[in-house]
Amino acid sequence: MADKKWQEFGYPARLEERLPDDVVRCHLSPRNCRIRPGQHGFCMVRANRDGRLVSLNYGRSVHATEETIETEAVFHYEPGARILSMGNIGCMLNCDYCHNWKTSQARYVEDKDVFYYTPQEVVDIAKRHDIGVISWTYNDPVVWHEFVVETAALAKEAGIVNLYKSAFFISEKAIDELIPVIDIFSISIKSIDPKYYRKITKGWLEPVLDGTEQVYRAGKHVEVSTLMVTDLSDNEKTAHDIGAFVLDRLGPEVPTHYVRFHPDYKMTDTIRTPVDRLEAARQVGLGMGLRHVYLGNVYDTDSTSTRCHNCQELQITRYGLNAEILAVSADGTCTKCGADANIRRIPGGSTRPATVPALPASGSFDTATFDWYGDVRALHVQVRNDSADVRRVYHRRTHLGAKEAPWAVLELQPQESYRFIAAKSELDERGVAVAIPPGCTSSLHQVFDRAHFPTTAADSGSLNADVTPLPLFETRG
Ligand code: SF4
Incomplete structure (x- = not known):
């Protein structure tokens, strides 16, 4: 046991x-x-x-992880921003296809997977690594309410933005306690079909819709995403019903994401959502008058980019979990026509890690590498400094051709453990390299689709014990 x-x-x-x-x-x-x-x-x-x-889970967490804001289905708040993702244990739902079932279903969580944090420690990690957004995410933040409310308040005092990514099966009173401290709500609405909610999530629909409207009316930044489950909800009716909810009870400017599903947890006898069904869903949403409709967990498509709703200028390009701002000004307007781009910016933008062109010649490093394959195009890198001195870890993307990327510098305090995501950012990218100095250790964890927290290291023998089945299959056509 x-x-x-x-x-x-x-x-x-x-x-x-x-x-x-x-x-x-x-x-x-x-x-x-x-x-x-x-x-x-x-x-x-x-x-x-x-x-x-x-x-029972106050301050009990999975490892704090640096990611990008795109991992949270947030495309219209400081695109490309670095975030500190905090997940915990348990869930008020039990979805048949849960991508994070190893942590959302508390009976599977073992002490080895649990990290302990105080509210001040979370804020200190964000500040030490110059991260401007804390994301309450993964399993679901609802069941971590006390820790979220207390930590988010401290973070807000420190000038840090709070993001809440949730299935939002939550009471009105609890939302009242979140509104003063949370800035961004990324809400996963599974369906608009009450029977679907009862059968697949073990929750019910109405509080999710009411809660989403409550935070929107409170003036919060809201984005809505829907997992389009193969042969269950990956149809144009779902796309239409979600679009109708956004238009009727929120507003046309609310970004809406139709997200690709992969088989997992109890729902393994199926396939990934065919991309053509997702593209059709997007056309339904756009045809209804939604201004910003995106696909999630899909690469190599223009359906993840942002265009001005007024002049169609390409404003932001995205590749996987990476974003590049092309034509949005600091005040969130289109640089070409001046229309409101419906994008909130963080004053001063988002910070980037320092880089160096080459590893220090004086140092000796162990280098760990990982190559992208199949649908695995993101990786959590966990590093730990067991020495008594400050150490520098270096990491960079590797390429198929002669291109040499600079090394990003990550400074670790004595005894500090840090985890960050590296996600494929362009077509000709091969993978990731991490240079580990003496006194430090590392482990690599394959990330399959966004907002997934892998508990199993890539070299531990099983490809991904928390993703079933193995993620290399494609659609049946
Ligand atoms: S009401 Fe919800 S949060 Fe409270 S114990 Fe029940 S499932 Fe957990």
Whole structure:
């Protein structure tokens, strides 16, 4: 039996209702679980200890990870921005196709996968690495409510933007607590079909739609994404119904993403979403009057780029999880026609790591390399400095031709562990190289589709124990 010490500590929970006989009710998600002493709620990370509601996952996390804002299906807020992604344990839903089931379903989480953070430590990591956005993501931030609210408030005081990526099955009262501290909501609406929600997610639809409208009306930056599941929701009716919701209850400027699915968790007897169905869905959305409709988890298509809704100027190009701003001014308008590009900018833009043209001649390094293959076009690189001194790790993209990219510099404090994403950024790219100095160690983790947190290292024997089946197959045609 794997160790589960992470469950032992209970942090006082918000949104508690005390009932007779030491029973409590949790009002964090619409389930409103009624929990008897010694029991836990549906999410398995909120429990009744001695008649009080507690959070079992406060400060318990997967490894903090530097990514880009595009990994969160956010295309209209400082494109290309570096973010610090924070995921946790548990979920208020149990979707049959969950891409992060190893962490969202608490029964699978073992102590070896859990990292411990305080709110101040999270903010300090972001500041130390000059990252302007913290993203609450992966499994789902709803069930991490206390830690998110407290940390996001600290981050906001430090001038850091907070992004909330969620399936948003959450109560109105909990949203009221998020609104003062969260700037961006990237909301995954699975379908507009109530039966789909009950059957596939084990939740229900109405609170998701109401909550999305609530944050939009509060003036927050909102983007909507829908996973188009093969033969289930990858049809034009889904695209139309999602588009109608965005147009009726939000606004035409809200970016809408139709996202490619891969088989996973309990839904393995199927195939990836055929790209032509995604392209057809996008045309439905554009035809209805949505200004910005994108495809997700799809490469080599113009359907991930941004064009001005007024003059059609190409404003932003994207390749995978990378973005390049071409024609958007610092105030979020089109540089060609001056129209509002519906893009929010961070004053001063997004920082980039320092680079050097070559590794220091005086240093000795172990070099780890990884080549992109099949649908694996992103990698989490985890590095740790076990020495007593500051160390510098270097990393860069490798290419199929003679092109030599500069080395990005990552400075690690003594005993610091850091994780960052490297994602394929152009067609002729071969992969990634990481140069590790003495006293440091590294592990590589293959990322399959965005917002996926892999728990298994690439060299540990199994390709990806948390992605099933192996991700090399394509569509049936
Ligand atoms: S967060 Fe939702 S699922 Fe978890 S205990 Fe509270 S009401 Fe139940």
